[in-house]
Amino acid sequence: MKPALFEDKPVRFPITDVNGGPLKPLTQVLIDRRATSHFKSDPVPDEYVEAILRFGLQAPSGYNLQPWRFLVVREMENRLRLQKAALDQPKVGEAPVIIVAFAIKDDWKNYVDAIFQEGVRRGAGKADQVEKIKEMAIDFLDEFPSAVWLNRHTMIALTTMMLVAEAYGLDTAPMEGFDPGAVIEEFGLPKESEIIALLAIGFAKEPEKAYGGRLALSEIVYREKFGRNWVSQEDGTAEVAPEKAEKVAEEDTTINPSAQDR
Amino acid sequence: MKPALFEDKPVRFPITDVNGGPLKPLTQVLIDRRATSHFKSDPVPDEYVEAILRFGLQAPSGYNLQPWRFLVVREMENRLRLQKAALDQPKVGEAPVIIVAFAIKDDWKNYVDAIFQEGVRRGAGKADQVEKIKEMAIDFLDEFPSAVWLNRHTMIALTTMMLVAEAYGLDTAPMEGFDPGAVIEEFGLPKESEIIALLAIGFAKEPEKAYGGRLALSEIVYREKFGRNWVSQEDGTAEVAPEKAEKVAEEDTTINPSAQDR
Numbered sequence: 194m195k196p197a198l199f200e201d202k203p204v205r206f207p208i209t210d211v212n213g214g215p216l217k218p219l220t221q222v223l224i225d226r227r228a229t230s231h232f233k234s235d236p237v238p239d240e241y242v243e244a245i246l247r248f249g250l251q252a253p254s255g256y257n258l259q260p261w262r263f264l265v266v267r268e269m270e271n272r273l274r275l276q277k278a279a280l281d282q283p284k285v286g287e288a289p290v291i292i293v294a295f296a297i298k299d300d301w302k303n304y305v306d307a308i309f310q311e312g313v314r315r316g317a318g319k320a321d322q323v324e325k326i327k328e329m330a331i332d333f334l335d336e337f338p339s340a341v342w343l344n345r346h347t348m349i350a351l352t353t354m355m356l357v358a359e360a361y362g363l364d365t366a367p368m369e370g371f372d373p374g375a376v377i378e379e380f381g382l383p384k385e386s387e388i389i390a391l392l393a394i395g396f397a398k399e400p401e402k403a404y405g406g407r408l409a410l411s412e413i414v415y416r417e418k419f420g421r422n423w424v425s426q427e428d429g430t431a432e433v434a435p436e437k438a439e440k441v442a443e444e445d446t447t448i449n450p451s452a453q454d455r
Numbered sequence: 456m457k458p459a460l461f462e463d464k465p466v467r468f469p470i471t472d473v474n475g476g477p478l479k480p481l482t483q484v485l486i487d488r489r490a491t492s493h494f495k496s497d498p499v500p501d502e503y504v505e506a507i508l509r510f511g512l513q514a515p516s517g518y519n520l521q522p523w524r525f526l527v528v529r530e531m532e533n534r535l536r537l538q539k540a541a542l543d544q545p546k547v548g549e550a551p552v553i554i555v556a557f558a559i560k561d562d563w564k565n566y567v568d569a570i571f572q573e574g575v576r577r578g579a580g581k582a583d584q585v586e587k588i589k590e591m592a593i594d595f596l597d598e599f600p601s602a603v604w605l606n607r608h609t610m611i612a613l614t615t616m617m618l619v620a621e622a623y624g625l626d627t628a629p630m631e632g633f634d635p636g637a638v639i640e641e642f643g644l645p646k647e648s649e650i651i652a653l654l655a656i657g658f659a660k661e662p663e664k665a666y667g668g669r670l671a672l673s674e675i676v677y678r679e680k681f682g683r684n685w686v687s688q689e690d691g692t693a694e695v696a697p698e699k700a701e702k703v704a705e706e707d708t709t710i711n712p713s714a715q716d717r
Contacts, residue, residue, distance in 0.1 A: 196671060220619070223465075223615065224465060243688055244482075248482060253629055312665075342631075360482070408460065408566065
């Protein structure tokens with residue numbers, strides 16, 4: 194029997210983390226997550242790999258077109274081939290699971306009718322509007338640089354997979370260092386594929402990489418208009434003047450021993 | 456006092472959802488999440504907006520460069536201006552919080568030195584390698600189409616914000632329908648900004664949009680090489696032949712009443 198083209202929401206999936214404990218709240222997951230540099234060889238159980246994929250596929254997409262595609266590489270020989278195509282990063286060969294996130298230019302056009310029809314069947318659209326919405330979608334997407342749209346969408350699903358893996362007590366490393374042509378060649382992907390990112394999943398080897406800090410909300414978040422910098426409730430500092438953005442550009446272009454104290 | 460350029464991991468943030476209950480596991484969040492079509496006017500408390508932003512900023516990025524920037528629009532008048540720039544979608548005017556995710560071409564270059572230096576200070580890099588890694592990063596990024604790289608990264612942070620908001624019991628709607636030039640003009644963003652997505656956050660008006668289904672793992676996930684389709688443990692169907700990808704292309708380009716049963 195041919196498998197179904199569509200799936201429902203996940204029903205069967207692990208309800209504990211890989212250690213048998215309850216899942217941490219997402220807030221704690223985000224505090225604990227680090228990009229892992231080195232992995233142990235301990236395998237990731239099949240049911241976790243499957244759940245990570247299935248939950249990732251629940252991500253939203255424009256017109257539900259789901260342009261993301263994934264290649265899961267678990268066999269050692271293949272991971273080593275992937276490592277070579279990925280700037281020889283050791284974690285690619287070390288991690289028991291690597292997900293290659295990619296997209297195939299225009300492949301969404303092969304699915305658009307089936308997706309809209311499935312939507313109608315599930316009450317998410319009206320039959321007599323399918324053709325009109327399809328035209329709108331095609332007009333919208335044909336004006337778009339394809340690579341941007343594919344990257345934008347695929348990262349929603351891949352980020353979801355990363356966070357689900359972390360919530361399940363696994364460690365992850367997202368990667369953008371690879372030779373797209375080599376990945377396409379090595380794994381027989383269509384030539385028009387956009388290779389978007391790799392995600393390594395497994396168990397981190399200690400020690401984990403130190404936390405590098407994050408640009409402050411007051412630096413990169415604006416309120417109501419550009420230049421009106423975010424003021425956190427926590428520090429209660431005065432609002433920052435609009436000209437700040439320009440100033441930073443001048444101040445930060447050299448290594449400045451005092452910059453860290455700002 | 457000038458605010459600090461860098462922040463630590465979140466320390467103070469709401470530990471219950473907006474109804475005072477415990478946060479759902481991420482798995483449940485993903486099952487429950489729907490793209491919201493209409494919002495009530497109920498406000499999102501400040502501390503939740505701040506937590507959503509701060510947790511989003513914990514997302515990983517290449518070389519920790521964090522090229523994402525965010526504009527938070529909450530004032531009614533501004534939401535209505537944004538709605539006009541966003542194909543007049545009513546949810547933009549309805550939702551009490553809209554986050555505009557954007558990036559400024561080359562703005563990361565203004566921060567690269569400070570970021571690497573902060574990394575050294577926190578033990579995430581070695582002082583004598585900063586210059587070498589900086590050169591590597593600049594070489595890598597200069598070869599890249601800037602819009603692709605900015606979109607790819609910014610969606611990691613925005614997806615994180617979406618899921619944190621959902622975990623806090625809020626409803627969200629990610630949007631890609633807008634006129635980037637109009638958004639830039641209306642909110643005084645730099646001309647070289649890439650407007651990447653909007654995220655509406657608030658409380659959904661019932662009824663929520665029906666679930667449109669998802670393309671099956673066996674359709675868009677491959678094992679070890681392209682064409683070797685994923686076989687779920689759940690359905691136990693036989694492995695699908697490599698030529699399937701081509702076949703689907705032929706079958707799905709017309710609306711086919713039986714397609715939904717595949």
